[in-house]
Amino acid sequence: MNIIEIKNISKTYHLGEFDVPALDGVSLEIEEGEFVSIMGASGSGKSTLLHILGLLDKPTSGSYKLEDKEISKFSDDELATLRNKFIGFVFQQFNLLPRTSAKENVELPLIYSSNNTAADAIALLKKVGLGERENHKPNELSGGQQQRVAIARALINNPLLIFADEPTGNLDTKSAAEIIEILKELNNAGITIVMVTHEPDLASAANRIVTLQDGKIISDKLQLTPRGLKTKITEAKQSSISENHFLHPVFKLQSLGNYFFQAARSLLSNKTRSALSILGVLIGVTSVIAMLALGTGAKEDVKKRISSLGSNLLTVRSSSRRIGGVSLEAGSVTRFTLEDANEIKEKISGIDKVAANVTGRGQVVYRGKNWNTTIQGTTEDYPDMRNARPAKGRFFTKNETITRAKVAVIGQTVVKQLFGDKIPLGEFIKIRRVDFQVIGILPTKGSSGWRDEDDIIIIPLNTAMYRLLGKEYVDSIDVQVTDANLMDEVSAQIKKLIMVLHRLTESQKDTIDVRNMADIQETITSTVKTFSYLLGSIAFISLLVGGIGIMNIMLVSVTERTREIGLRKAVGADNDDILFQFIIESVVICILGGLIGIMLGSLISVILSKFAGWSTKISLSSVLLAFTFSVAIGLIFGIWPAKKASRLNPIDALRYE
Numbered sequence: 343m344n345i346i347e348i349k350n351i352s353k354t355y356h357l358g359e360f361d362v363p364a365l366d367g368v369s370l371e372i373e374e375g376e377f378v379s380i381m382g383a384s385g386s387g388k389s390t391l392l393h394i395l396g397l398l399d400k401p402t403s404g405s406y407k408l409e410d411k412e413i414s415k416f417s418d419d420e421l422a423t424l425r426n427k428f429i430g431f432v433f434q435q436f437n438l439l440p441r442t443s444a445k446e447n448v449e450l451p452l453i454y455s456s457n458n459t460a461a462d463a464i465a466l467l468k469k470v471g472l473g474e475r476e477n478h479k480p481n482e483l484s485g486g487q488q489q490r491v492a493i494a495r496a497l498i499n500n501p502l503l504i505f506a507d508e509p510t511g512n513l514d515t516k517s518a519a520e521i522i523e524i525l526k527e528l529n530n531a532g533i534t535i536v537m538v539t540h541e542p543d544l545a546s547a548a549n550r551i552v553t554l555q556d557g558k559i560i561s562d563k564l565q566l567t568p569r570g571l572k573t574k575i576t577e578a579k580q581s582s583i584s585e586n587h588f589l590h591p592v593f594k595l596q597s598l599g600n601y602f603f604q605a606a607r608s609l610l611s612n613k614t615r616s617a618l619s620i621l622g623v624l625i626g627v628t629s630v631i632a633m634l635a636l637g638t639g640a641k642e643d644v645k646k647r648i649s650s651l652g653s654n655l656l657t658v659r660s661s662s663r664r665i666g667g668v669s670l671e672a673g674s675v676t677r678f679t680l681e682d683a684n685e686i687k688e689k690i691s692g693i694d695k696v697a698a699n700v701t702g703r704g705q706v707v708y709r710g711k712n713w714n715t716t717i718q719g720t721t722e723d724y725p726d727m728r729n730a731r732p733a734k735g736r737f738f739t740k741n742e743t744i745t746r747a748k749v750a751v752i753g754q755t756v757v758k759q760l761f762g763d764k765i766p767l768g769e770f771i772k773i774r775r776v777d778f779q780v781i782g783i784l785p786t787k788g789s790s791g792w793r794d795e796d797d798i799i800i801i802p803l804n805t806a807m808y809r810l811l812g813k814e815y816v817d818s819i820d821v822q823v824t825d826a827n828l829m830d831e832v833s834a835q836i837k838k839l840i841m842v843l844h845r846l847t848e849s850q851k852d853t854i855d856v857r858n859m860a861d862i863q864e865t866i867t868s869t870v871k872t873f874s875y876l877l878g879s880i881a882f883i884s885l886l887v888g889g890i891g892i893m894n895i896m897l898v899s900v901t902e903r904t905r906e907i908g909l910r911k912a913v914g915a916d917n918d919d920i921l922f923q924f925i926i927e928s929v930v931i932c933i934l935g936g937l938i939g940i941m942l943g944s945l946i947s948v949i950l951s952k953f954a955g956w957s958t959k960i961s962l963s964s965v966l967l968a969f970t971f972s973v974a975i976g977l978i979f980g981i982w983p984a985k986k987a988s989r990l991n992p993i994d995a996l997r998y999e
Contacts, residue, residue, distance in 0.1 A: 344410075345502065345534055346372040346395060353403035353557075364390040365401070366557040375504075378528040378536045379548035387557040389507060392538045396429055397421045398506040398912060398993040419916040426455050426914020430496025432525075434508035436488040436862065438480040438910045441611040445476040448494045451913040455499055466494035470524060486517025493524055495913070504528065506537040510544060522547045556772050572936035594889060601919075605927040608903075615895055616931065622891040623935025623975065624942065626884045627968045631943025633880065634964035636950070643788065654694075656821040656833055658686075658840070661855035676853045677815040678846055680803075685843060686821060690835045692828040695723040698816040700806050706799065707772040708760040715756055716798045717773060719806020720820075727822045735767045735782030743802040746809055751782035753796040773799065774810055797830045829858055882971065889932075889975035896928055896983035907987050908995025921988040928980025929973055936972035940965055 353365040364387045372378055372395075382388040393399040394406070397413070400421075406414040413424065431437075438447045448463040452765065467476050470490040472483075480488050489509060496504050506525065510518035522544060529535050537548060545551050545567070552562035609616040621688050660676045680698055687696040700719040705712055722740045725731045738749050757766060766780045778801065787795035807813045833856045840846070840854050900907070907920055944965075947958040 343374055344371045345374045345408070345504025346370070347405075347407040347410075348395070349405040351394060351401045351406065352390075353387075353394065354402045358864040364557055365394070367404075368554075368557070368559055370552065370559065370562075372534065372536065374534055375529070375532055376534055376550055377525070377543040378534075378550045378552060380536065380538045380552050380554065381540060381542070381545050381851055382554035383540070384467065386554040388538050388540075388554050390506055390557075391554065391631070392505055392536065393993045394504075395536060396431060397425050397992070398807075399729035400995070406902035419918070421603060422454070422487070422911060423918035424916055426451055426499060427500045427911060430499070430501040430504045431507045431826045431912050432489065432492050432496050432504060432506040433996070434511040436480070436485075436492050436512070437905065437912075438488055438491060439906060439909070440480055441599060442607070443477045443479055444472060444483065444491045444494075445493050448498055448767035449482070450910070451498050452494060453604065454910075454914040454916070454919050455548040460999045461498055461500060463494070463498060466497050467491070469497075470494050476898075485513050489513060489521050490524070493521070493528075497528070497912075502534060504533055504535045508538055508540070508692075510539070510541075518544070522972075536888040601922050604923050605930050608899075608927055609930060612899070615899070618937070619892050619895045619931045620935040623889070623932050623972050624939040625886070626882075626889075626975075627936045627972050628946065629880070629884045629970070630882060630968040631940055631960065631964060632950070632958075633959070634944045634968070635943070635958040635960045636956065637875075638961050638964065639947075639951070639959040642959050643957040654823040654826050654829065656829065656836065657857045658819040658822060658836060659817070659855045659857065661853055672960070676840070676846065676850070678817075678819055678840075679815055682840060682843060683816065683819045686819065686836055686839060689839060690832060692824050692832050693821055694824045695727050695822040697721045697723045697727055697816045697820045698803055699820060700803065700811055700813050700816055702806075702811045702813075704774040704799075704810070704899070706756065706760065708766075708769065711760050713756060713759040715753075717806065717810065718798055718800050718805040719811065720800060721803050723822075724800065724844050730784055730787075732851075734765065735780070737782055743804055746805045748776065748778045748801065748804055748805060748809070749781045750778040751784055751800045752780055753784045753798040754786050755797040756799060757783055772800075776810060833858060884930055886975070889979040892928055892931060892976065893979035893983060896924065896980055897929075897986070900924065900983050903987075904990065904995045904998035907990050908992050908998065911990070911992035912996065918989040919988075920990075921984045924987050925977065925980045928984070929976040932972045932976030936969045939972070940969060942970070 347370075349369045351365055351368045351370075352363070355362045368387075368391060370391075370428060380388045380391060390399065394401050396861045401414060404414065405412060408424065408428075412420070415426070439450065444467060445463050448466055448619070464473070464476055466896065467473055467490075468652065470493055472487060472490050472494070474485065475483060482492070483491065489512075493509075504525070509525070510521050513521065525535055525537065526547060535548075537544075539545050549565050551561070551565060552559060553563075658678065660678065678698070683696050683698040687693055697720050702717050703714060704717045705714050721743055722738060725737045731737070732751055735751070737751055741747075742749055750773065752766070752771075760766070760771065761769070766783070768775050769780050771780060772778070780798075784798070784800070801810065803816075807816075819837065823829055836856055837851065837854050841851060846853070910920060944960050947960050950956045951958040
């Protein structure tokens with residue numbers, strides 16, 4: 343029974359503008375159990391014929407039948423499956439993976455196989471006389487031993503055919519004789535062997551010698567009847583060919599595990615290159631985490647400070663008026679009184695609380711220490727309107743405002759400057775040489791621009807106006823609105839009321855300044871958000887640059903490992919296998935870089951917070967975003983090199999130098 347039947351096979355190579363014919367109408371039949379030796383001078387086409395018979399290359403024209411199934415038009419993936427299931431290769435250059443053991447080299451075809459009847463790698467190594475060298479790497483083996491490993495690899499999937507391309511070309515005489523004896527034994531066991539050689543002594547080991555010249559068969563001599571038994575292809579293998587079940591399951595868990603294992607091995611075998619790739623992603627992810635932590639921390643800090651301003655708050659102030667292009671002093675036209683504050687509260691609906699304010703500066707003295715700070719007079723509603731309930735002690739009452747009590751609530755900065763670590767509740771301080779009792783300490787509010795919000799002393803409004811600052815008018819009026827949707831309406835009503843109370847004309851309307859604190863808050867928030875986006879964008883650009891670096895390194899890796907890709911395809915890897923392996927390598931680099939970058943970015947954020955005093959906050963969303971983006975970078979920038987690797991022709995890759 344013919345296992346191989348080719349008719350009128352031609353192969354022409356296109357080299358630039360020239361066509362170079364390698365085979366010209368070759369027809370050949372090979373029976374099961376034969377040991378065929380293909381001979382010919384250099385350039386006769388013998389290697390090309392072997393590569394076509396071994397499904398490593400495709401003919402330009404002609405028919406190729408394997409077990410009576412026409413396969414000349416099969417796809418690359420279908421041919422890969424046939425190579426894996428039915429064919430073993432022994433190469434002149436051995437083609438062993440340099441950084442893996444003999445056992446792992448033998449097991450290489452199993453990565454791409456679903457063959458449950460595969461032989462045991464250790465048993466095969468023992469069969470070829472290397473039972474105790476299973477953990478040795480190729481550079482620890484002699485040439486003859488390396489070829490024995492290659493033979494064991496060819497046998498791992500119990501093949502029907504073994505193709506040997508100059509299997510003794512790089513061996514000494516003794517090793518060559520040993521390899522030929524092994525091939526004879528395999529043939530005697532029923533395996534069909536096709537061997538290319540240019541040495542007549544080696545060719546005599548075969549029972550049939552086919553001689554080529556200028557791409558044509560000029561001689562086909564049968565020396566002996568086939569020594570091998572007439573083997574019969576198992577029903578399972580027959581059905582796999584006849585039913586076109588060629589594509590092995592790429593996505594099964596075992597295959598994915600193998601892909602990750604192969605990727606990890608490749609990365610570990612090129613530690614410097616892998617480290618540089620990981621460094622590119624690491625820097626990008628670290629930047630993303632640190633920048634987003636800074637942005638988020640700043641946003642949270644601003645939110646806290648904004649909340650201290652109060653919610654649904656309007657601030658009414660006198661603004662300056664311009665006459666003849668000259669700007670007058672603020673309050674020169676309109677000055678607010680306590681009666682204005684009362685009128686606003688009584689006559690305008692939708693208002694919850696109203697607080698008039700006066701401000702000034704004064705020297706504060708406690709025993710031998712003194713400090714110049716802001717003095718603010720206000721009413722008992724201030725802490726509710728400004729979210730400023732004392733952290734310790736209490737705020738003054740309405741009665742204390744009416745009676746002009748000399749009590750004070752002081753900020754954290756004043757506490758630090760005058761009292762240090764001491765709690766000052768009940769202590770007396772002098773403000774502008776007037777004694778005041780400290781009854782409360784304000785909560786920490788931080789700084790706003792150049793102003794320290796904690797550098798302040800708050801006293802009752804009447805006390806400030808009539809006992810300390812000597813003011814007849816208030817500087818501003820805070821108005822808290824019950825509903826945020828009423829802010830604009832209430833603001834308009836306040837302007838109208840004040841114009842009536844002060845008998846202002848329409849042209850003097852601009853002397854009343856009603857500031858919507860919600861608008862200010864929104865502006866500040868949007869500004870901080872913009873800066874957060876800016877910082878994040880810069881960080882993402884660095885991550886993108888890292889991705890481009892990965893793509894370049896992966897392209898170099900594809901070039902360096904072209905022969906390895908060819909070998910993997912020769913033993914049964916299809917395009918998807920190669921594609922997934924290189925993509926996974928890229929993704930593994932990005933995952934490692936991402937994880938290390940997250941830890942380093944978090945550490946930098948903590949350092950900036952503790953030692954530089956910057957507000958930072960690491961959010962789960964920023965971590966997930968950076969990690970997801972790093973993996974996406976690996977996928978996006980790994981696809982092109984991976985596709986390039988997967989599309990390589992097996993024989994072209996094997997010939998690559």
